[in-house]
Amino acid sequence: MKNKMDRLYHIYAKNECIYHSLPQEEFDKLWDFAQKLTWLTDIDPNDIQYEEVVVNKQIISNSSY
Secondary structure, eight states: OOOOEEEEEEEEETTEEEEEEEOHHHHHHHHHHHHHHHHHSSOOGGGEEEEEEEEEHHHHHHOOO
């Protein structure tokens, strides 16, 4: 059985998570919006960052608590 890998994204503003666990499509829209916001405001583009998280769904579904 092939492992199912998902990519999720978190977006941070000044090191504070403002969006978490975003699927690729939603991340793309919000990241584009965040970048445009820095052009229209005095927000420093370096203050907006993201993190990509790769999740192995098979391992999670097989884990015990």
